Amino acid sequence: MDSEEKKKLVAEEASKLADDGQIVGLGTGSTASYFIKALASRNLDITCVSSSKRSSELAESLGIKTLEPENVEKIDLYVDGADEVSKDLDLIKGGGGAHTLEKNLAYRAERFIVIVDDSKLTHLLGDFPLPVELREEFLDEGKKALEALGAKVTLRENFKTDLGNPILDCKFSAILKPAELERIINNIDGVIDNGIFSKEKVSEVLVGTDEGIKRLS
Template sequence: MSSELSPIDKAKFLAAKRATDFVEDGMRVGLGTGSTAAWMVRLLGERVRDEGLKISGVPTSARTAQLAQEVGIKVITLDEAKWLDLTIDGADEVDGDLNLIKGGGGALLQEKIVATASDRMIVIADAAKEVEALGAFPLPIEVIPFGWQTSQALVEEMLISMDVLGRDTTLRMNGDAPYVTDEGNHILDLHLNRIGNARELALVMNQIPGVVENGLFIDICDTLVIGHGSGRVETRDINDGTIEDMRLDFVEDDNLFRDISD
């Protein structure tokens, strides 16, 4: 129930609610992964059910695909869609230039592929995700299992020459075993504390053998929707240079707030 949600969860819900206003009938929409994106998928499902909205969704993870199907969204593959009108996804951090760290949910590879195959990417987040400089949140990189320790050593050596405050790296675990992505890979989390030049780091990192992709999303996000627990929602469009402030009502809906696995 809405009365049981924390202010952060309400902020996530409101950001997701505002972002769904950009979805129009007939669109092919990339569906992000994570707690904020899960609100967005549920809300789109409500529009499909109540308004007859007809969209095709391309999920960025198996769990998003499952949720989308549960709420009645038509799910297709990116190969079937070929190109998307819009992708809506969350972020772990976002700076003033709308550059992001993503991958806390382990889906960064599919998220980046889907986002870059879209005319527009909208990022939804609570205000706590805004930062002056990226890096406090551990930066995930996806690596193939073969020789992952060698890849890790090469990453740590590379970080010596980068403008970062920390160089510790850890293998992400799932209990006693390494975490495995939907693509069958592992994730290394880089504890950098602060990234001085995110663009340079993203380019250099992907040159390391064994590294499939990194969680820095540079020049990919077009619009940022920030929700606040008070009901205020701020929408920033980096292309138009516009900032819109509005308030949204938080309406309780038993169906929307039921426990759906994400």
């Protein structure tokens, strides 16, 4: 089973967690897109909120009703992929540049379900560069502060988030204390948010493997 088949497998399984009358949060990226398509095929009476314009456009093209996140008081279920999942279920997200809005939805949701193929599992976070969204006028200052934390920092070229901000991709050798680093980075002047999602917010991880679906919680 290749990685795309594994993504489809967990996306279809996650779609079964949604039910009529719910508010469902939609993530961003290839695995999240499989989830949106699987969700649409169930023809449920649901309303969705999206973490990006492209996910909203996909959902609406498939007949799913969407609302802006600020118009929703609660989210019953949020499903999204991840770029890395540690053994402790901490995450790095933001390869698609939507981590700020993804985190907003994930942390507001009653249940946050992560769907990945097994190539995304790692012992410690850090193999995947950590995305940091920040205001453009703080780019130089932010880059220096992140380098002082031990990161190799590169500007994501020709990219702006849906909020209109640039992203610095930060390569750490290993992230031993994800929650602490998440807090430290978010306290840097100009930073909007970074791509660490602490394990306390994750309800369950569905992992696509050659043997089927593995559940981690």
